[in-house]
Amino acid sequence: MEQEREEEILSAIHHCVKCKLCSIANFHPNAEWLPLCPSGQYYGYQAFYAPGKMEIFRAILEGEITEPSEGLLNSVYACTVCGACYEKCKQITNVELGAPELFEEMRHELASKGWSLDVHKSIAEKIKETKNAYGERYEYKVKEGATDKNADVLYYIGCTARYRVPEIADAMLGIFDKLGLKYQVMDEEWCCGSVLFRTGQVEAAEKLIEHNVEEIRKSGAKTVVFTCPGCMKTFEKDYPDMGVELVHSTQFLTRLGNMNLKKEDLKAAYHDPCHLGRDLGIYEEPRAVLNEVADIKAMKREKEQAWCCGSGGGVKSAFDDFALWSATERLKEAKEAGAEALVSACPFCKRNLKEAAENEELEVYDVVELVNRCLEG
Amino acid sequence: MNETFSKLVKELQAIVGERNATDDRAICTSYSRDQHWHFVPAKNPACVVRPGTKEEVRSVLMLANTHKIPVIPYSTGINVRGLTIPVHDGSILLDLSRMNRILEINPEMKTATVEPGVTFGMLLEQTRKHKLRPAFPDAPLTVSVLANYYLRGIYQTSATDGHDHTISYEMILPNGETLKTGSRALSEMPYFRYGVGPDFAGMFGAHPGTCGVVTELTAKLYRLYDNRKEYFIGFDDVGTPTEFIYNLMHDELAASIRLVDNQSWLEGIFGTFDYAYEKLPKFVVCVLVEGVDGIFDAKDTLVRKYMNESGGQVLELPAEFARTFEDECLGGAEKSCMVFGLPGKGNYHCIGLYGPLTLAAKYYEVHEKTALEVGIPKDHIHFYIDPIYSFHGQLCYFELDVFYDGSDAGFGEKLRNYNEKQFHRLLDLGIYGWFRPYAGIIEPTAERIGYLAEVWKKFLHVLDPNEIMNRGKLF
Numbered sequence: 141m142e143q144e145r146e147e148e149i150l151s152a153i154h155h156c157v158k159c160k161l162c163s164i165a166n167f168h169p170n171a172e173w174l175p176l177c178p179s180g181q182y183y184g185y186q187a188f189y190a191p192g193k194m195e196i197f198r199a200i201l202e203g204e205i206t207e208p209s210e211g212l213l214n215s216v217y218a219c220t221v222c223g224a225c226y227e228k229c230k231q232i233t234n235v236e237l238g239a240p241e242l243f244e245e246m247r248h249e250l251a252s253k254g255w256s257l258d259v260h261k262s263i264a265e266k267i268k269e270t271k272n273a274y275g276e277r278y279e280y281k282v283k284e285g286a287t288d289k290n291a292d293v294l295y296y297i298g299c300t301a302r303y304r305v306p307e308i309a310d311a312m313l314g315i316f317d318k319l320g321l322k323y324q325v326m327d328e329e330w331c332c333g334s335v336l337f338r339t340g341q342v343e344a345a346e347k348l349i350e351h352n353v354e355e356i357r358k359s360g361a362k363t364v365v366f367t368c369p370g371c372m373k374t375f376e377k378d379y380p381d382m383g384v385e386l387v388h389s390t391q392f393l394t395r396l397g398n399m400n401l402k403k404e405d406l407k408a409a410y411h412d413p414c415h416l417g418r419d420l421g422i423y424e425e426p427r428a429v430l431n432e433v434a435d436i437k438a439m440k441r442e443k444e445q446a447w448c449c450g451s452g453g454g455v456k457s458a459f460d461d462f463a464l465w466s467a468t469e470r471l472k473e474a475k476e477a478g479a480e481a482l483v484s485a486c487p488f489c490k491r492n493l494k495e496a497a498e499n500e501e502l503e504v505y506d507v508v509e510l511v512n513r514c515l516e517g
Numbered sequence: 518m519n520e521t522f523s524k525l526v527k528e529l530q531a532i533v534g535e536r537n538a539t540d541d542r543a544i545c546t547s548y549s550r551d552q553h554w555h556f557v558p559a560k561n562p563a564c565v566v567r568p569g570t571k572e573e574v575r576s577v578l579m580l581a582n583t584h585k586i587p588v589i590p591y592s593t594g595i596n597v598r599g600l601t602i603p604v605h606d607g608s609i610l611l612d613l614s615r616m617n618r619i620l621e622i623n624p625e626m627k628t629a630t631v632e633p634g635v636t637f638g639m640l641l642e643q644t645r646k647h648k649l650r651p652a653f654p655d656a657p658l659t660v661s662v663l664a665n666y667y668l669r670g671i672y673q674t675s676a677t678d679g680h681d682h683t684i685s686y687e688m689i690l691p692n693g694e695t696l697k698t699g700s701r702a703l704s705e706m707p708y709f710r711y712g713v714g715p716d717f718a719g720m721f722g723a724h725p726g727t728c729g730v731v732t733e734l735t736a737k738l739y740r741l742y743d744n745r746k747e748y749f750i751g752f753d754d755v756g757t758p759t760e761f762i763y764n765l766m767h768d769e770l771a772a773s774i775r776l777v778d779n780q781s782w783l784e785g786i787f788g789t790f791d792y793a794y795e796k797l798p799k800f801v802v803c804v805l806v807e808g809v810d811g812i813f814d815a816k817d818t819l820v821r822k823y824m825n826e827s828g829g830q831v832l833e834l835p836a837e838f839a840r841t842f843e844d845e846c847l848g849g850a851e852k853s854c855m856v857f858g859l860p861g862k863g864n865y866h867c868i869g870l871y872g873p874l875t876l877a878a879k880y881y882e883v884h885e886k887t888a889l890e891v892g893i894p895k896d897h898i899h900f901y902i903d904p905i906y907s908f909h910g911q912l913c914y915f916e917l918d919v920f921y922d923g924s925d926a927g928f929g930e931k932l933r934n935y936n937e938k939q940f941h942r943l944l945d946l947g948i949y950g951w952f953r954p955y956a957g958i959i960e961p962t963a964e965r966i967g968y969l970a971e972v973w974k975k976f977l978h979v980l981d982p983n984e985i986m987n988r989g990k991l992f
């Protein structure tokens with residue numbers, strides 16, 4: 141790491157007063173104790189909370205930690221990089237560096253020393269071989285003749301919607317069809333590289349970026365639509381400016397205006413995905429869309445202070461028990477809010493929440509699924 | 518890590534479960550430093566143990582005592598004074614945060630009994646259902662109620678609450694024996710501090726380390742009133758408002774009073790930089806009045822009278838300021854400059870002490886003088902006073918603050934120089950006592966307390982002959 145950057149990081153770490161207020165949502169004015177940091181809450185040791193992790197980063201940079209112990213790898217990688225700690229800290233301190241940014245750099249530092257988790261290394265291998273994060277060898281098929289090569293809109297599907305929660309991709313395509321909108325998809329869509337960035341394996345993403353940028357340029361599209369906020373964040377933050385507009389499905393849908401949706405008699409809680417909310421600042425559009433199709437029941441931890449579903453930052457692949465525990469906590473909150481369904485706007489959230497809800501009487505959807513269902517076909 | 522220690526970790530895991538004890542270097546590092554690191558350098562514990570029950574605490578202590586291994590109890594570890602940073606190599610950090618049950622809230626007795634991991638926020642969430650609240654330190658509401666009260670338990674945020682919030686507690690000693698203080702020793706009723714013999718709750722608490730591990734503590738709760746009103750009065754110096762403060766305290770009119778210096782505390786308390794603080798007078802007295810209907814009105818009338826006679830400028834501050842002031846005093850601090858910092862000065866250093874209101878102006882004078890002498894710029898020097906009921910001896914808490922950039926090693930050096938001079942100067946000037954007897958401040962003080970120091974040492978020896986409880990730097 142460059143010395144200047146190292147000094148900046150150390151300075152930010154020194155400013156953390158270890159008050160741990162970042163481990164709870166705003167206490168005032170309702171005087172409710174609501175945990176905010178999934179990793180600290182689940183594992184308990186200080187190392188799993190933001191201030192403890194920062195201390196570990198300090199010790200790495202100052203050469204005190206020279207071995208990748210199990211505790212080091214667990215505390216660094218069993219963090220969903222959800223950013224909830226940072227959002228809280230920002231409100232009460234003058235902190236200058238975002239914790240998720242800091243923690244991603246910490247992972248990069250670890251990865252550059254070869255201190256990555258095997259499961260994350262194997263994801264990088266899979267991506268290298270198959271160009272998707274799940275190592276799948278088949279293609280997600282879009283209905284023949286549905287796309288239009290000259291369309292201004294390109295739908296970037298993303299690995300998770302293609303291979304693990306195809307109902308989201310199906311729903312998005314269904315919406316395009318039902319509304320008679322022209323769209324295209326990439327001839328050869330490669331993983332966006334998000335998982336590599338989140339797990340510190342930054343260099344491995346270079347080829348993916350090159351390929352996807354080239355494909356988008358070739359397509360002539362003016363707008364790229366994402367159902368996956370993780371992909372969208374990666375395009376926004378880590379890709380060069382391609383002169384195209386990047387929009388999330390919910391932004392795209394709100395812009396369409398009246399879609400003649402048939403509102404359902406459904407009480408739904410909206411779960412803010414971390415990448416969509418805290419990272420991209422998109423809070424209102426998903427609520428506006430959901431409001432068209434269901435009655436929204438507000439949960440206690442929302443928006444900047446939403447509880448993470450537990451699957452981000454490479455956690456789902458490496459610490460599934462923790463990921464499912466975090467999701468279960470969210471399901472409880474949705475039920476307490478009186479919801480019959482928990483609705484998100486991210487395939488990672490949907491997948492993890494759905495899995496946790498297997499034996500629950502709570503439905504889990506992505507907002508585009510409900511929109512597709514409520515569109516007059 | 519040597520072989521004997523690895524064996525010890527296995528034994529500890531056998532007590533608390535594999536998941537709850539570790540000597541992993543990184544995990545230990547996460548406990549190695551707090552905000553006081555310019556004064557107490559980083560040091561790793563050799564292992565971290567997280568017991569879930571009293572019996573586990575007892576077994577860990579007995580094992581440590583057999584092997585003469587230092588133990589550092591840690592409830593939430595937010596103490597800002599290096600108190601949970603190991604003094605000795607090879608220490609066990611005893612993280613008690615898993616023990617976080619509220620054992621009882623007794624609205625009739627106005628008490629709560631808690632385990633070490635219960636925070637002020639957790640407790641208030643439950644007590645407010647009974648229109649009750651704990652007494653709050655001016656600390657983040659994430660800190661442990663038990664550890665805070667055990668450490669001293671005199672609070673300034675609400676003058677009415679006074680001191681002595683601790684009623685009784687249960688402590689496990691290194692030899693595995695359980696000590697119960699107050700009425701708790703005699704019966705199932707832990708509701709009276711002065712049971713049999715001396716005030717043991719006082720004797721076992723407030724050490725620069727600990728005597729044992731407190732596993733549960735019963736504390737007083739106080740009423741939450743619906744009627745509340747805040748006033749803010751500006752002054753240009755520290756001396757002028759002391760008469761006003763004296764009158765309020767003498768007639769027991771205010772729930773909270775604090776004289777703050779507007780450039781730090783006001784700005785921090787109110788959690789926003791978006792206000793023209795520089796237009797306010799240099800010092801602001803914040804007053805909070807509360808009470809049941811008739812009493813509230815009567816108090817409020819008298820407060821206004823004293824306020825109008827005070828020679829200060831009555832300030833109209835936005836409603837949100839009053840709300841945050843209320844929260845900080847009677848609901849737990851969440852937005853505070855201690856955490857908040859000031860732009861470019863994110864870290865907080867303070868000397869907290871108890872003394873009489875009569876010395877207020879002198880304390881401020883010596884604070885400014887010493888700070889300037891060691892090269893601390895004037896705009897980093899801050900101050901506040903909180904008077905405390907009962908007002909015998911005109912008891913006040915004073916805080917001599919410096920906000921600074923913690924990453925600036927040179928500033929750390931200045932603060933060390935400041936402390937070295939200031940501890941002696943304040944002792945010479947006359948104080949009632951320090952806010953906490955922490956390492957650094959306690960050594961020059963112990964030299965002045967005569968034979969008491971000898972007795973203190975012998976007392977600790979009886980409870981902890983192998984000296985395994987983290988003793989701070991004293992004895």
Ligand SMILES: Cc1cc2nc3c(=O)[nH]c(=O)nc-3n(C[C@H](O)[C@H](O)[C@H](O)COP(=O)(O)OP(=O)(O)OC[C@H]3O[C@@H](n4cnc5c(N)ncnc54)[C@H](O)[C@@H]3O)c2cc1C
Nearest residue numbers: 591592593594595596600654655656660661664665731855
């Ligand atoms: C920004 C900031 C401002 C603060 N301002 C104030 C203030 O104005 N007033 C105030 O009173 N406090 C203040 N504090 C300090 C804080 O309130 C107390 O130190 C804290 O409440 C103690 O709780 P803890 O869990 O952090 O203790 P810890 O850090 O866990 O422990 C502190 C000490 O108590 C011992 N200890 C902990 N648990 C036990 C136990 N169960 N049995 C025996 N010994 C134990 C430890 O070994 C250590 O010596 C402030 C803290 C911060 C971060």
Ligand code: SF4
Nearest residue numbers: 156157159160162229
């Ligand atoms: S990250 Fe911010 S909120 Fe969290 S402990 Fe540090 S200073 Fe406090």
Ligand code: SF4
Nearest residue numbers: 177219220222223225
């Ligand atoms: S990013 Fe999320 S999981 Fe990680 S430390 Fe912060 S709040 Fe906890």
